[in-house]
Amino acid sequence: MVTIRDVASRAGVSPATVSRVVNGLVGYSDETKVRVEEAVAALHYEPDTFARGLKMKQSSVIGVLAPMVSDALASQVMSGVEHAAREGGYSVMLGRTGQGSTFAPGYLRTLRTYRSAGVILISAAITPEMRRVLGSNVPLISVAIRDGIRFPSIGIDDERAAYDGTKHLLALGHERIGLLAGDPQSTLVNAVRERGYRRAMAEAGRPAVLEQGNSLYDSAPPALHRLLATDPHLTAVFALSDEMGAAVVNELQRIGRRVPHDISVLGFDNTRTATHVYPALSTIAQPLERMGELAVERLLSLTDPGQKVMPHRLITRGTTAPPLSSH
């Protein structure tokens, strides 16, 4: 292993000087800088992470905690995170957490011992428990979820997004729109979206009809059937995740209902899943990658990351159309 002393002796300077030029500090002549750099290059010197970590009080790893649920969403956020992290010379350590956050404490502990520069939570709220095990030195931020008050986060206005989505369906002429809600425990995302739907329906003077899924594919078919049982004349269903939306499209197909002729379907998030069904799913887009980038930027900016609301966008593809009855 080549150490800073090797570089120093080859360049004919002291280790301290090497450290200075390597870290871009001030206090050396141009000439020594050149000599040191030559030596560094010649010897392929790389500072030792552990020695450095021991001295300094933090490392350059950023932790990301992603739920195994909604892989596609997390994956897109990750792209952004990774990009921004790499740009800033940071490495990303990803932990996937289970349904009941089984692994989260373990990961957080690891991240703390690695003196992580910060951690990003995807689609998960920051809990006091998390704050506690992480210690107070490590900044924390949530992505794709937010409550607008308590913790640093980057997300969209979920209430408004769901409101807009419902409005779109209403504008198309639909009057009976069912909502396929997500896990009700997710009060910060699903409950909020649900509110947006209810508001739009109420404004239109239409009754809300909804059933709970859990955001995942498999939860959608049964929920869809409950929805249809409640109102067999539904002409549109708004699913609060693309996975559920895709499942609805497929299930409708299976039971012989044509999409979008008989029933329109609208998804949520605009993950890759939305384009992996036929017809491709109309959905509400969140700027997932950008949110990931922003998360690392804010995390590293040292100032309080605060809350950031990103714009959402309606994307119409093949699953939304006016209802048959509107002709």
Next chain:
Amino acid sequence: MVTIRDVASRAGVSPATVSRVVNGLVGYSDETKVRVEEAVAALHYEPDTFARGLKMKQSSVIGVLAPMVSDALASQVMSGVEHAAREGGYSVMLGRTGQGSTFAPGYLRTLRTYRSAGVILISAAITPEMRRVLGSNVPLISVAIRDGIRFPSIGIDDERAAYDGTKHLLALGHERIGLLAGDPQSTLVNAVRERGYRRAMAEAGRPAVLEQGNSLYDSAPPALHRLLATDPHLTAVFALSDEMGAAVVNELQRIGRRVPHDISVLGFDNTRTATHVYPALSTIAQPLERMGELAVERLLSLTDPGQKVMPHRLITRGTTAPPLSSH
């Protein structure tokens, strides 16, 4: 920060003794063990990763390099990796590499500087370049790919699996079976699977008809149309990835061909994607999670990881049936 000296003085012993009990070494009385453990617990002592890493020559991170391509596959392997790693007290650092492996060298460098205990490559072959940047101390293993000779790997017998898949279609009565191949550059997976298909077709005295995709969803529809242009009477298509298989099912639907009545479709890998289309995709399963677990076990076993061939399995779901003409 609480250090080993704090624990030592509280327990009334030396730092060396604390180190010994913390690391489960020998050489202390039961009584001191108890005292030290009490002190550790009372002070919430945690050994400093960096100080330890500086002394010892390796850390307990396992690196995983996954292609952004085929997220679903990587995700399943990751589950296994994570599980086994956690079991052994290791942390997992995930790096996603681009199409042209853009990030791979950077990640590998990071992993080396973190003195990673080993790195796992998902669906990627170990190149001399990788070996070089990683240094010779870090063990490396590939998962879901193998060439059976040169590098440590865990995978299935791709030739045989593709052969079996083709045989299945043949046994159903199909005679005109098109192959939707993957990236031809992937000589270790796609080229091998292609060989299996060719062998089965040759044995059946049927002509091979194939087109290249790149394993991803979007590459499939155009390739499917080329396939259909070559032989409009195809009654089955075998796609060498579930994403392509799903795309074929959807595209067939779009152009008005019924699956499986008019055309059967068989996928490959048995990722979650296979169940996210309607009808659900019949496919060849690889024990992805198990492969991930095994990868870490072998990586950490210190002996040469060697090559391991896992069993594959045909899973018939809704997209394969006898051809119409067989009645």
Next chain:
DNA sequence: TTGTAAGCGTTATCAG
């Protein structure tokens, strides 16, 4: 069974 002390490779302080 236990303690002392010498590093591991860096960075930071303080002289020069």
Next chain:
DNA sequence: CTGATAACGCTTACAA
């Protein structure tokens, strides 16, 4: 502008 030197927290001979 540069060089000694003292930590950082831990492990491990080597002594006792």
